[in-house]
Amino acid sequence: MAVISKMKIMTRDWTELNPELLHLISKKLGNLSNFIRFRSVCKQWRSAADPADPPPQLPWLLYPATLRREEANTNTDYTLYSLSSNSSSQIELPITYKGFRYHNTKEPSIGFILVDQHKQILKPPYQLMVPYLFNPLTETKIHLPFTEVKYYFSLYMGPDNKSNSGMVKSGVHLVVYTIQNSELEIWSWRSDSNEITKFKIPFLTFVVGYYKGKIFVYLSETRETKVFDMTTEAEMNIVIPHPVECLHFNLFVEAMGDLLAVAYPHPGEGGRDSHQVKVYRLEHTDVFGQCRWIKLKGIGERVLFLGSPAAGFCLSASDFEGLRGNCIYYMRDCKDVNEKDGFRHYNRLLRYDMENGSSEELLNCVALSATWFMPCLS
Structure with a gap:
């Protein structure tokens, strides 16, 4: 038997x-x-x-498969680094037209990458192409109805209907900004209705955030944060004073219903090997009548993933097995000199623990520039 x-x-x-x-x-x-x-x-x-x-998937890093800037201008080979398996794989991003390549995107994305193409110095005639959303796993494209060709940086990319996590099924809401002379131009687009709104902000700054239908702009010159309403396209009568103990904000992150401001030292600030990261939460009324920044000792089960130049996103550690809460993943600028490449700049991935104030360098990820990418198969 x-x-x-x-x-x-x-x-x-x-x-x-x-x-x-x-x-x-x-x-x-x-x-x-x-x-x-x-x-x-x-x-x-x-x-x-x-x-x-x-x-639930941990985010991946997408970055050029070369550390040489001159090669990154023409190389279509990219590397996908998986946090869950601590391994890398190669992927080729297709060139859609001769003379154009994928811009080294630096803003985090959920499911799709904002592809911003630009012209190389080649013989005319030149053909300008507008940006689009691209899923490197499925090769799905979502064309954007932007008429001008500019450099775009995404502030927010998510589903129209937040009760449905499927971006394609529920439609995509995209908020981006572009730099125009001494102004910022903000675009908001919803795929389901093809609705576009845009307005200009009369400041030139790289610390911009989207939160609850509002645009937050940090001005380093005056050390204050101003607020703009996406619906009315007007500046609100709100000026949020900067924390006394903080030098500058580096970026804003929408984190599980809160708006967080993150500050970390650039190389040479606060000591050569300083990695201390400060996080502030925006305390506000329902109508944003009163606002102030509150310094946090920790972020609980939240995990922040910081991009560059001024974007990031948040995940809950309880949704992912093996992910530690109260931590921040970020890219740090580095430089070295060797006989083969000479002087070079590059980035390394680090994980900052807010409990003990220390940073741990993660191996297998050295990149010229990198984009956080949340994998999506739809």
């Missing part, structure tokens, strides 16, 4: 597993490559694992 039972186990048809059980198993696959392999087993397993509802 023991032999017969053993034979039955060995010949079990795994395609007959309960669909609900298969779905629960698929939601535990924190590495997206394992999720894709799971779906490829058979039709039964594929139907139990909806690509529009994958298991």
Whole structure:
């Protein structure tokens, strides 16, 4: 009988597993490559694992597969670094027209990358192309109705309907800014309605944030934060004073219902090896009638992922197995000199622990410039 039972186990048809059980198993696959392999087993397993509802995924880093700036201008090979597996893979981003390449995007994205193409110095005629959203895993494109060709930096990219995490199903809400002379131009676009709003801010600054339909602009010259309403396209009668103990803000991050301002030293500030990061939360009334910045000792279960020049996003550690809360991932500028490349600038990925105030360098990720990317299969 023991032999017969053993034979039955060995010949079990795994395609007959309960669909609900298969779905629960698929939601535990924190590495997206394992999720894709799971779906490829058979039709039964594929139907139990909806690509529009994958298991929670840690963000990846997307960066050029070279540390030489002159090669990055023409090289289409990029590297995807996975935080969950601490491994890298190569990907080629297609060139859509001769003479154009992918701009070294630096702003975080959820599911899609804001592709901003620019012209290289080639023989005429030149063909200018507008930016678009691109999913490097599925090669899905979402064309943007912007008529002018500029350099765009995203402030917010998420679903129109926040109760639905599927970006394509619910539509994409994109808020970007571009630099025009001594002004910032803010664009807001919703894919479902193709609705576009835009207005200009009469300041030139690289610390801009989007939060609850408002644009927050930090002015380093006057050390204050001003607020603009996206609906009325007008400046609100609000000036938020800067914390006394903080030198400058580096970026704003919308984090689980709060607006956070982050400050960290540039190389040479606060000591050569200083990595201390300060985080402030905006305390405000419902109508933003009164606002002030409150310094935080910690961020709890929240985990911040900071990009450059002025963007970031937040995840909850409780949603991801193995992710430590109260931590901040960020890229730090570095430089060195060697015989092959000479003098070079590059970035390294670090994780800052707010509890003990120390930074840990993560290996296997050295990049000229990098973009945080939340993987999406829809």
